[in-house]
Amino acid sequence: MPTINTNDEILDLNSNQADRQKMKDYWVKHSQFASIQEMLLDSNAEEISDNELPEILSFLPSFKSKRVLELGAGIGRFTRVLAQQAEHVVAVDFIEKFIDKNRELNDDMNNIEFMVGDATKVSFPHQSFNMIFSNWLLMYLNDTEILELIKNSLHFLKEGGYFFLRESCFHASGNIKNAQENPTVYRSPTAYVDFFQSKVIEQNDADYGFELVFARPNRTYIEMKNNSNQVCFLFQKVKLQTHHGFKTVKEFFDHKQYSLKSILRYEKIFGYGYVSTGGEETTDFFLQTLELKPGMRVLDVGCGIGGGDFLMSEKYGVEVFGLDLSSNMIGVCWDRAQNYKNSKVRFEIGDVTKHEYPTGYFDYIYSRDSLLHIPNKRQLFNKFKLWLKPGGKVFFSDYICGPKPWSNEFHVYVEQRGYDLLTLDEYESILKDTDFINIKKEDKTALFIDYLHKELKNFIEQKDEFVKEFSIQDYNYLVDGWEEKLVSCELGHQKYGIFYAEKKNL
Amino acid sequence: MKLITHNMLTSKILKNVVTGYPLKIHAVKAELKKADFQPDFIARMIKKIDYKTLYQAAETLGYAEGMPKTEILNEEDMNNEETLKKLHEVLLEIEVIEGDLECPETGRKFPINNGIPNMLVNEEEL
Numbered sequence: 001m002p003t004i005n006t007n008d009e010i011l012d013l014n015s016n017q018a019d020r021q022k023m024k025d026y027w028v029k030h031s032q033f034a035s036i037q038e039m040l041l042d043s044n045a046e047e048i049s050d051n052e053l054p055e056i057l058s059f060l061p062s063f064k065s066k067r068v069l070e071l072g073a074g075i076g077r078f079t080r081v082l083a084q085q086a087e088h089v090v091a092v093d094f095i096e097k098f099i100d101k102n103r104e105l106n107d108d109m110n111n112i113e114f115m116v117g118d119a120t121k122v123s124f125p126h127q128s129f130n131m132i133f134s135n136w137l138l139m140y141l142n143d144t145e146i147l148e149l150i151k152n153s154l155h156f157l158k159e160g161g162y163f164f165l166r167e168s169c170f171h172a173s174g175n176i177k178n179a180q181e182n183p184t185v186y187r188s189p190t191a192y193v194d195f196f197q198s199k200v201i202e203q204n205d206a207d208y209g210f211e212l213v214f215a216r217p218n219r220t221y222i223e224m225k226n227n228s229n230q231v232c233f234l235f236q237k238v239k240l241q242t243h244h245g246f247k248t249v250k251e252f253f254d255h256k257q258y259s260l261k262s263i264l265r266y267e268k269i270f271g272y273g274y275v276s277t278g279g280e281e282t283t284d285f286f287l288q289t290l291e292l293k294p295g296m297r298v299l300d301v302g303c304g305i306g307g308g309d310f311l312m313s314e315k316y317g318v319e320v321f322g323l324d325l326s327s328n329m330i331g332v333c334w335d336r337a338q339n340y341k342n343s344k345v346r347f348e349i350g351d352v353t354k355h356e357y358p359t360g361y362f363d364y365i366y367s368r369d370s371l372l373h374i375p376n377k378r379q380l381f382n383k384f385k386l387w388l389k390p391g392g393k394v395f396f397s398d399y400i401c402g403p404k405p406w407s408n409e410f411h412v413y414v415e416q417r418g419y420d421l422l423t424l425d426e427y428e429s430i431l432k433d434t435d436f437i438n439i440k441k442e443d444k445t446a447l448f449i450d451y452l453h454k455e456l457k458n459f460i461e462q463k464d465e466f467v468k469e470f471s472i473q474d475y476n477y478l479v480d481g482w483e484e485k486l487v488s489c490e491l492g493h494q495k496y497g498i499f500y501a502e503k504k505n506l
Numbered sequence: 507m508k509l510i511t512h513n514m515l516t517s518k519i520l521k522n523v524v525t526g527y528p529l530k531i532h533a534v535k536a537e538l539k540k541a542d543f544q545p546d547f548i549a550r551m552i553k554k555i556d557y558k559t560l561y562q563a564a565e566t567l568g569y570a571e572g573m574p575k576t577e578i579l580n581e582e583d584m585n586n587e588e589t590l591k592k593l594h595e596v597l598l599e600i601e602v603i604e605g606d607l608e609c610p611e612t613g614r615k616f617p618i619n620n621g622i623p624n625m626l627v628n629e630e631e632l
Contacts, residue, residue: 020629087547087550087551088510088551090511090514094626096619096622096624099622100620100622103620103621103622110539110541110542110598113507113508113510113511114621114622115507115511115622115623115624115625116622116623116624116625116626117623117624117625117626118625118626118627121519121625121626121627121632122519122625123515123516123517123518123519123526124514124515124516125514125516125556128514128554
């Protein structure tokens with residue numbers, strides 16, 4: 001995890017000034033023609049731009065009749081489309097030549113105001129915008145400037161307002177050679193998530209902060225350049241409230257069940273790369289039954305730390321989109337993906353119930369022990385159906401339950417974790433209701449119990465090593481949890497099922 | 507620069523500046539560009555702007571005649587079609603093409619060229 005210094009006092013003016021001058025020199029040099037090739041630093045710029053513009057727009061929350069602030073507006077690749085829906089757009093860039101060009105191109109729109117200014121230093125009244133839009137801006141700022149910008153943005157935005165950003169992460173993606181003087185900071189996407197979630201401001205006696213809505217790679221760059229390092233982020237300004245001692249639900253999620261430490265803790269019991277039952281062995285076994293073929297596109301819902309996705313892509317040549325709500329989990333995936341350079345795996349943070357993909361985008365939707373977190377399965381399967389190609393397939397394993405009444409312990413277990421458990425037959429009937437065909441279901445509780453025993457046995461054997469790395473409390477927590485699951489299985493409350501279904505062909 | 511923009515600009519970022527608002531307008535060249543009148547838009551907008559600042563800005567440019575001379579607009583003004591038309595002109599049709607904006611506290615000037623205000627500041631000024 002990158003560390004962030006949120007202490008404004010250590011702001012080093014000299015280095016800031018040097019950074020800024022370097023960046024300005026760079027852009028003045030690359031603003032000679034105020035052209036799209038310069039903005040994208042890529043000679044295929046126009047083709048890329050035509051494809052990605054609609055995609056980026058599709059990521060934005062509705063901004064019809066809203067007030068938009070566009071930071072780093074450049075020559076206006078986005079300014080015009082923003083202004084076509086927005087009530088009013090303020091377009092800011094610190095290169096005069098770019099803003100002049102932007103105005104020249106968009107002068108016929110009378111709801112755009114142009115301004116030469118530095119994104120980190122412009123000042124607007126509090127709560128005056130519904131959305132802040134930026135494309136390739138924060139990657140040119142240093143950490144101190146980013147934190148300043150985030151703080152200012154929290155002030156400028158209304159409650160519920162959004163900040164959209166798109167950045168090049170990990171490494172450069174353009175094909176114009178500029179390595180020498182390029183002032184860009186290619187950060188891990190985790191760094192941006194951490195920056196945004198680290199700032200809190202006080203406004204009208206309440207605390208406000210940014211909550212992550214999603215972080216996802218740009219599909220256009222994936223499809224045209226097999227590059228998944230162009231990451232789009234959407235944050236929402238929310239009033240911070242207390243959820244179990246945490247300010248937001250997501251924080252609760254990220255800190256409690258799936259905090260980074262507990263993820264690594266789970267990994268010790270499930271095996272490297274896995275946080276679900278049976279680890280690589282069951283994954284490998286299930287994958288063999290799926291008839292995956294090279295070139296297929298798979299969505300993994302609740303992909304965890306991605307072990308199954310790397311395996312799937314490397315062994316079967318499929319392209320995988322791994323989606324998880326936990327930024328800690330995806331943070332691990334992003335880091336590890338750098339070690340699997342040849343696999344076609346993309347990772348995104350997002351809530352599957354709010355996330356969107358194009359219609360008919362996937363050949364397969366795959367999920368392991370994750371749907372239990374989602375209350376409205378009907379709605380979920382309807383989304384799956386939309387995202388699948390005709391004839392596309394679904395495979396998932398999940399915790400299921402036996403008929404009620406349950407023991408008190410099992411009630412508490414389910415409630416504490418916020419699980420929504422169905423029986424084998426209930427799952428089947430929802431798949432039927434949502435128009436899936438060739439449905440197959442199988443109770444795999446026996447296999448599940450086998451693995452619980454195996455995992456527990458292995459785990460107990462490495463007790464000393466584990467306790468040294470974590471703690472005896474962590475050790476006991478996991479052993480208790482596994483024993484609890486075994487008891488629930490014994491009582492017939494907890495079960496394990498696998499499901500297969502197909503979307504109808506046209 | 508339209509007056510709707512002027513209405514939200516400040517020079518607060520400058521060292522030792524407390525409010526930096528409103529910025530004084532020095533116009534060398536201003537134009538009136540016709541724009542479609544949308545009464546709903548103006549009615550919504552007018553609630554979000556600082557009316558006193560708008561009035562002063564219009565006065566500086568010689569366009570205040572016909573605007574209600576008050577600090578805060580009342581309900582009646584906001585529903586009056588003639589008033590809204592006037593406010594439409596002031597907010598969206600008047601454009602300062604050349605000139606500058608002056609910080610009320612330090613006198614620092616921000617140039618307006620080709621209708622675009624330049625709010626860039628140097629590190630030494632922060």
